[in-house]
Amino acid sequence: MSGQPIITPAPIAPAPITQERIAEVDRWIARHLLPEDAMMNAVLEANQRAGLQAIDVSPLHAGFLALLVHSIGARRVLEIGTLGGYSAIAMARALPEGGKVTTLEIDPRAAEVARANFARADVVKKVDLRLGAALDLLPVIAGEGHAFDMAFIDADKENNAAYADWAATLLRPGGLMIVDNVVREGRITDMDDHDIRVEGTRSLYAAMRMDRRFEATALQLVGTKGWDGMLIARRL
Numbered sequence: 001m002s003g004q005p006i007i008t009p010a011p012i013a014p015a016p017i018t019q020e021r022i023a024e025v026d027r028w029i030a031r032h033l034l035p036e037d038a039m040m041n042a043v044l045e046a047n048q049r050a051g052l053q054a055i056d057v058s059p060l061h062a063g064f065l066a067l068l069v070h071s072i073g074a075r076r077v078l079e080i081g082t083l084g085g086y087s088a089i090a091m092a093r094a095l096p097e098g099g100k101v102t103t104l105e106i107d108p109r110a111a112e113v114a115r116a117n118f119a120r121a122d123v124v125k126k127v128d129l130r131l132g133a134a135l136d137l138l139p140v141i142a143g144e145g146h147a148f149d150m151a152f153i154d155a156d157k158e159n160n161a162a163y164a165d166w167a168a169t170l171l172r173p174g175g176l177m178i179v180d181n182v183v184r185e186g187r188i189t190d191m192d193d194h195d196i197r198v199e200g201t202r203s204l205y206a207a208m209r210m211d212r213r214f215e216a217t218a219l220q221l222v223g224t225k226g227w228d229g230m231l232i233a234r235r236l
Contacts, residue, residue, distance in 0.1 A: 046113060065094075065178065068150060134163065186227065
């Protein structure tokens with residue numbers, strides 16, 4: 001030993017966690033893991049021009065949904081809440097030939113934009129868009145006798161528990177259900193918050209806690225869409 005003092009570098013203070021920094025990290029990850037996709041960018045631009053709410057899933061979340069479709073070998077996917085078709089396109093592109101996304105949308109204007117986007121993305125043969133209230137359409141779909149491999153729920157949050165109940169009816173054993181926006185910036189834990197979307201989300205958790213047809217977990221997520229989360233459940 002030389003007797004020289006050991007100099008420990010001063011720790012680097014972490015940058016403050018802000019929404020802009022979180023979004024920057026989201027974009028950085030996307031640049032490294034997702035291929036440049038001019039068509040999907042065009043879909044988002046078309047949605048914006050049409051005046052639709054900018055509440056599509058993020059590119060990373062769309063990639064996650066597509067990866068799930070691939071991973072379980074899905075051929076039939078149910079989506080509740082089409083908006084401009086961004087997530088439906090991501091899932092449809094992951095399906096094999098002959099696969100189908102059945103997507104439900106209540107807003108005629110959003111459905112019109114989505115149909116144009118499906119044509120733009122060349123997935124028209126893989127998408128069956130149904131216009132109307134989901135709780136009216138789901139019994140009709142059940143009567144058609146098709147089992148689904150995956151269900152993605154991203155619609156009016158006050159009906160999430162009812163949608164999950166229908167997903168349990170329509171999914172095959174081993175099928176997956178994904179429900180978006182289940183954290184709502186942590187507001188689900190504030191019992192004084194009576195926003196119908198927050199209460200609807202809490203009702204979903206209460207229903208899932210008692211539903212023996214599913215095993216489920218939920219993940220908190222941060223990114224370009226802020227602080228939220230997804231519930232993921234497997235049909236038993």
